[in-house]
Amino acid sequence: MEKRWLAHYPPEIPHTLDYPMKTLPDYLRETAEQFGDRIAIDFLGKTVTFRELYEQAMTFAHYLRGLGVKEGDRVAVMLPNCPQAVISYYGTLLAGGIVVQTNPLYTEYELEYQLNDSGASVLVTMDLLYPKAIAMKGKTAVKHWIVTRMQDYLPTIKKWLYPLVRWKQKMPSVRVDEGESVHLFRSIVSRLETAPLQVAIDPMEDVALLQYTGGTTGHPKAAMLTHHNLIANTLMCAHWVYKCEKGKETVLGILPFFHVYGMTTVMNLAIMQASKMVLLPRFDVKQTLKTIERTRPTMFPGAPTMYIALLNDPDLSKYDLSSINVCISGSAPLPVEVQEQFERVTGGKLIEGYGLTEASPVTHSNFLWDGERVKGSIGVPWPDTEAKIVSLETGEEVKPGEIGELVVRGPQVMKGYWNRPEETEQVLRDGWLYTGDIGYMDERGYFYIVDRKKDVIIAGGYNIYPREVEEVLYEHPKVQEAAVIGVPDPYRGETVKAFIVLKPGEECSEQELDAFMRERLAAYKVPRLYEFRSELPKTAVGKILRRVLVEEEKKSLTNRQNSP
Incomplete structure (x- = not known):
C-alpha cells in the first residue's frame, strides 16, 4: 500500500511517534509535578489547579479501593462536563478500574442495559440524576452510588445563587442521604488521601475505557480502549497541533467527556499538555459566547452544529472571538461554508477531522498550518495511522478516485468489543478496522467521506x-x-x-x-x-x-x- 499522504506532512509532524509504556494517570501525575500551580479547570469561574486535581483524583482512587474496586472492575461515570467528571475518570484509572462513560441523558431503559452489559459495580452521578440512578438498585450489579452536586464546584457567589437558579428553571429538589451504599462526592474528596497506590496495569493490554457506540443498529456495543490506545491518539493530537505550547493553551470544553471525541481532544489532551480546560456542562449559545470572551480560549474542538449555532446568533458581532486559534471539527461532516465563515469571524483555523469510537477516535484530519488543506476532504491519516479504500464487493484495495469502504489501522484502534467476539471479528480483520464509511482517496493521498454505508x-x-x-x-x-x-x-x-x-x-x-x-x-x-x-x-x-x-x-x- 502506497502512503501517498506522507509526502504532504510538514517537517514539524513526524510520520511515526514514540509511545512510552505509561498509563493515562501517569500523565496527570507528571503534569501536577511540573505545572502544579497552573489552573487545570475553570468551571463557571471556579478554578482547580493541576496539583488539586491530582490530589482529589488520588483521594477518589483510595476511596474506590476501600469500596472493593480492584484492577479491571468497572466504574460508570454519568456526569456532564464538570470537575467531578475529570476527577472520577482519572480517579477510577488510578485505582486500576475501567471507566464506563455514561450519557446523563440516558433513559432508565438505556441505563439499565449499559450497566448490565458492562457489569459496573459503582455509579458516579449528579443529585438531579439520582432518582434514575438509584432505580438501578437490584436490576444491575451496581452496589455503590457516589453522588455529587453542581454547586460542589461553583464559585461562592454562584453557590449561594444556585437554589434560585434551580427554582427559576423548575429543577426538582432531590435529597440524597449518605448511607452504606450511597456516598457523597464532596465528603470523599475532602479526605485528601494522596499516597500513591500500587496497581498492576499493562498499558498495552489492559482496558482503560468502555466507550459505547451510538447504537445505530441494535443495542450499543462497548469499544474496549486500552491505556495505549488512548495515549497514542492523544499524542498524535498533540503532534498535529504542534504550534500549541505546553502549559500555555486554554481549551474550551463543551464537547461532552462522556463522548470519546471530547474525552480525547479536550480532557486527555489538556492533561497531557498542561492546558487549562474551560468547562461548560452543556452547549448554550449565549453562555458559550460570554465564556469565550471571559476566558479567551485558544483551542475550540467542536461539532459543526456548534459552529453553525454561534455563527447564526444575532448578537455574534458583540463578542470578541479573536483568541481562538485552533478548531478541529468532528462527529459530523463540516460544510465548507461554515468553515470559511467561522475562520473569517475568529481569525483562527477550523479544520475537519474524522474518527470513530473504535479508534479512540481520530484517524484523519486536514493540516492546520503548513500543510495543504483540501476543502471537502477529511484530510490525511495521522502519524502511525494507515488507511485504504477497499471494494465493497471483493474487499480488495481500489485505485485512487474509486469509491469503496474506508478501513484503517493504527495504535489507536480498539482491542475489540466488550463480550462480543463475533461482532469484533466482523470489523477487525487482519489488524484493519472496517469503518462502515464510504469514501475515496484522491491521487495525492487525501481522503473523502461520501457517506455511511447504510445511509x-x-x-x-x-x-x-x-x-x-x-x-x-x-x-x-x-x-x-x-x-x-x-x-x-x-x-x-x-x-x-x-x-x-x-x-x-x-x-x-x-x-x-x-x-x-x-x-x-x-x-x-x-x-x-x-x-x-x-x-x-x-x-x-x-x-x-x-x-x-x-x-x-x-x-x-x-x-x-x-x-x-
Missing part, C-alpha cells in the same frame, strides 16, 4: 450520497441546518427527502430550494420532498441523527397505511 440512498438504480446533497443545501443563504435521508418510493425504490432548519427570521419555499438545487446537482440527486422544522434531532455532541428522522418517516408511513 446511501438508491433511487432508480442510482447511488445518492446524503452528504453531497447536504453540502449544496448549506450553500443556500437561508439554510441553517439540513439533513437528507431516503424515503420509500413506489417507482424509484427510494427518493430523496430533505429536512431544513432556516436561519432566524428567514422564509423560504420548497420551490425556491428546488430551483437552487437543480442548478447545482444532477436531477436524480435533487430532493423530491422538503420538510421545514424548527430543529433537528441531535446527539449530545451535536451530530444530527439521521436515523431518528428515518424512524419517524417509517412510523409516519405505517400510520398512513393503517389509516382508513
Whole structure:
C-alpha cells in the first residue's frame, strides 16, 4: 500500500511517534509535578489547579479501593462536563478500574442495559440524576452510588445563587442521604488521601475505557480502549497541533467527556499538555459566547452544529472571538461554508477531522498550518495511522478516485468489543478496522467521506450520497441546518427527502430550494420532498441523527397505511 499522504506532512509532524509504556494517570501525575500551580479547570469561574486535581483524583482512587474496586472492575461515570467528571475518570484509572462513560441523558431503559452489559459495580452521578440512578438498585450489579452536586464546584457567589437558579428553571429538589451504599462526592474528596497506590496495569493490554457506540443498529456495543490506545491518539493530537505550547493553551470544553471525541481532544489532551480546560456542562449559545470572551480560549474542538449555532446568533458581532486559534471539527461532516465563515469571524483555523469510537477516535484530519488543506476532504491519516479504500464487493484495495469502504489501522484502534467476539471479528480483520464509511482517496493521498454505508440512498438504480446533497443545501443563504435521508418510493425504490432548519427570521419555499438545487446537482440527486422544522434531532455532541428522522418517516408511513 502506497502512503501517498506522507509526502504532504510538514517537517514539524513526524510520520511515526514514540509511545512510552505509561498509563493515562501517569500523565496527570507528571503534569501536577511540573505545572502544579497552573489552573487545570475553570468551571463557571471556579478554578482547580493541576496539583488539586491530582490530589482529589488520588483521594477518589483510595476511596474506590476501600469500596472493593480492584484492577479491571468497572466504574460508570454519568456526569456532564464538570470537575467531578475529570476527577472520577482519572480517579477510577488510578485505582486500576475501567471507566464506563455514561450519557446523563440516558433513559432508565438505556441505563439499565449499559450497566448490565458492562457489569459496573459503582455509579458516579449528579443529585438531579439520582432518582434514575438509584432505580438501578437490584436490576444491575451496581452496589455503590457516589453522588455529587453542581454547586460542589461553583464559585461562592454562584453557590449561594444556585437554589434560585434551580427554582427559576423548575429543577426538582432531590435529597440524597449518605448511607452504606450511597456516598457523597464532596465528603470523599475532602479526605485528601494522596499516597500513591500500587496497581498492576499493562498499558498495552489492559482496558482503560468502555466507550459505547451510538447504537445505530441494535443495542450499543462497548469499544474496549486500552491505556495505549488512548495515549497514542492523544499524542498524535498533540503532534498535529504542534504550534500549541505546553502549559500555555486554554481549551474550551463543551464537547461532552462522556463522548470519546471530547474525552480525547479536550480532557486527555489538556492533561497531557498542561492546558487549562474551560468547562461548560452543556452547549448554550449565549453562555458559550460570554465564556469565550471571559476566558479567551485558544483551542475550540467542536461539532459543526456548534459552529453553525454561534455563527447564526444575532448578537455574534458583540463578542470578541479573536483568541481562538485552533478548531478541529468532528462527529459530523463540516460544510465548507461554515468553515470559511467561522475562520473569517475568529481569525483562527477550523479544520475537519474524522474518527470513530473504535479508534479512540481520530484517524484523519486536514493540516492546520503548513500543510495543504483540501476543502471537502477529511484530510490525511495521522502519524502511525494507515488507511485504504477497499471494494465493497471483493474487499480488495481500489485505485485512487474509486469509491469503496474506508478501513484503517493504527495504535489507536480498539482491542475489540466488550463480550462480543463475533461482532469484533466482523470489523477487525487482519489488524484493519472496517469503518462502515464510504469514501475515496484522491491521487495525492487525501481522503473523502461520501457517506455511511447504510445511509446511501438508491433511487432508480442510482447511488445518492446524503452528504453531497447536504453540502449544496448549506450553500443556500437561508439554510441553517439540513439533513437528507431516503424515503420509500413506489417507482424509484427510494427518493430523496430533505429536512431544513432556516436561519432566524428567514422564509423560504420548497420551490425556491428546488430551483437552487437543480442548478447545482444532477436531477436524480435533487430532493423530491422538503420538510421545514424548527430543529433537528441531535446527539449530545451535536451530530444530527439521521436515523431518528428515518424512524419517524417509517412510523409516519405505517400510520398512513393503517389509516382508513
